[in-house]
Amino acid sequence: MLEVAKLDAFYGQSHILRGIDFQVAAGESVALLGRNGAGKSTFLKALLNGGPQARGRISFLGQHLTREQLHQRARLGMALVPEDRRIFPKLTVEENIEIGGRAAPTGATPHSINDVVAMLPMCGPLLKRLGFQLSGGQQQMVAIARGIVSRPRLLMLDEPAEGLAPVIVDELADAINRLRQTEGLSLIVTEQNIDFARETTDRLYLLDVGEVVFSGSWPEFDARPDLVDRYLAL
Secondary structure: EEEEEEEEEEOOOOEEEEEEEEEEOOEEEEEOOOOOOOOOHHHHHHHHHHOOOEEEEEEEEEEEEEOOHHHHHHHHHHEEOOOEEEEOOOHHHHHHHHHHHHHHOOOOOOOOHHHHHHHHHHHHHHHHOOHHHHHHHHHHHHHHHHOOOOOOOOEEEEEEOOOOOOHHHHHHHHHHHHHHHHHEEEEEEEEOHHHHHHHHEEEEEEEEEEEEEEHHHHHHHOHHHHHHHHHHHO
C-alpha cells in the first residue's frame, strides 16, 4: 500500500530525515518508535506533504506521489491524527468529527456520526459537548473519530498515548484494534510508549536522529534489549 524509499526531509537548511525506507502493506499496522526529536512527526508530515521539504520516492496505492498537495493526498485516502489533536475548541464534538468527512477519498461517502459512535462508543456521550470541555483522553478519541470519518485507507496516529492515564491508554488501544478489525485500516503509529505500540501494531521501525536503526518484528526487537537502552531510554 505505502512504499517509501530513500526519503530525506528538510526544514530550511536543517536535514531532519536521512534515507528512510519504509513499507506498509494493506491492512497492516506498523509502529515507528523513537525518542522526542528523532523525526517521527516529520516523517508523517513528509508523507502528506504537510510541512517539510521532502526528497525521495513515496508511492501510495501504486501511485508515485511527487507534487500532490496535502489535500490531494488526503483525497487518495491518507489521514493524520496529529500529536496535538487540534480539536476546535468552540465547535461541538459532532461538528469536529463532521469536518473530517470533507477529506473523504474521491468516490467515497463519509461515515455517518452514528457509524463513528458505533466504532468509538466513548464519543457518543460527548457529541454536544464543546471542544474546550474535553479531557485529554476524550480529545484523543475525538481526533481519531475525525480521522476515520472520511474512510481513509491509511490512518497515521502521531503519539496517540502521550499524556494519557494508563486506563485511558488501554481503552485507546482497544478502540484502535477494533477499528483495524472493522475497517480493515492500514495504520502507522508513532510512539515512545513501547507497550502501547506493541498492542496496536504488527511490526516496527526504530528511528534515531532521522535514520532508521532497526526494522523488524516484535520478537526480533525483543531479542535486542540493547535497542531500548541505546535509542529509547530517557
